[in-house]
Amino acid sequence: MFGRFQYGDVVFSGEVFDGIVYPDPCYQELDDEYALSSVLVLPPVKPSKIVSIGLNYKDHAKELDMELPENPLLFLKPPSAILSHEGLIEYPTESEQVDYEAELGIVIGKTCRHVSVDDAFDYVLGYTCFNDVTARDLQRADGQWTRAKGFDTFAPAGPFIVTSEELSQTGLSPDNLMISCRVIRNENEEVRQNSSTSEFIFNISELISFISSVMTLEIGDIIATGTPPGVGELLVGDVVEVEIEGIGVLRNTVVSG
Numbered sequence: 001m002f003g004r005f006q007y008g009d010v011v012f013s014g015e016v017f018d019g020i021v022y023p024d025p026c027y028q029e030l031d032d033e034y035a036l037s038s039v040l041v042l043p044p045v046k047p048s049k050i051v052s053i054g055l056n057y058k059d060h061a062k063e064l065d066m067e068l069p070e071n072p073l074l075f076l077k078p079p080s081a082i083l084s085h086e087g088l089i090e091y092p093t094e095s096e097q098v099d100y101e102a103e104l105g106i107v108i109g110k111t112c113r114h115v116s117v118d119d120a121f122d123y124v125l126g127y128t129c130f131n132d133v134t135a136r137d138l139q140r141a142d143g144q145w146t147r148a149k150g151f152d153t154f155a156p157a158g159p160f161i162v163t164s165e166e167l168s169q170t171g172l173s174p175d176n177l178m179i180s181c182r183v184i185r186n187e188n189e190e191v192r193q194n195s196s197t198s199e200f201i202f203n204i205s206e207l208i209s210f211i212s213s214v215m216t217l218e219i220g221d222i223i224a225t226g227t228p229p230g231v232g233e234l235l236v237g238d239v240v241e242v243e244i245e246g247i248g249v250l251r252n253t254v255v256s257g
Helices: 058-064 136-142 146-150 164-169 204-212
Strands: 002-007 010-017 020-023 040-042 050-053 074-077 088-091 098-100 102-108 124-131 155-163 178-185 188-196 222-224 232-234 239-244 248-256
Touching: 074 146, 102 178, 102 204, 102 239, 124 164, 124 222, 124 239, 124 248, 136 146, 155 164, 155 222, 155 248, 204 222
Parallel strands: 050 222, 088 248
Antiparallel strands: 002 010, 002 040, 002 155, 010 020, 050 074, 098 232, 102 124, 102 222, 124 155, 178 188, 178 239, 239 248
16 A cells, blocks of 8 residues: 655655555655654545545435435535545534545546446556545535535545555455444544445446546546445544545544634
8 A cells, every 4th residue: 555645844655564654766865664653644645636426325325215316426525625644624613513424535546538337447546545524514504515525624535545456455345345434532432334335326437437427537536435324423522533444544533623
């Protein structure tokens, strides 16, 4: 797996193995390796856009008593919302209800447009954990989602990217991964979401094909694939963890905005 890091004034990409970061050789001013604890972990990519899916779990649709959509429901989160692992989610003063939404993030590895379902995985760099943080009251009030989902810090991603090859070597499929969300409040930990990407309404190939029929996907773009049942509220002081089998754990703390 690999990610983006900062050491001193230098921002760099590198591979992570057993707690050691190995910078890409192009960063000649850096040492050959660093302890992970000695570097700042940044969001794993700088996307040109974050394409999110509004309803993509059968068990979530059942929870909401909603019919399954005929096509993926797309919306965008701005790249300015991206936040790193261990970054602070800022609770905006404009909102009185901020929710978590655990999601699998697909990271695009090659620029693509009009991709077929059969060829879709050729354009996947890898996968990461994602939290589609949402000001739910503003979503209801506005009738559309840009403000509610677009605040700075409302797109935590990471900590790293697990490549398609790495995931396949473990025998895991991105369309069949356990996904959960935990909230730690006043030292009490509670599992809030617990499902599997096997509950996808539209699988990864179908999502990439559909989205690329609408817009060009660029290298580093993130597709947030929707959230399972159990979405709920965050409070200032909460620690929220998104864990995905084979991918890792994304952890963030909620603070006053």
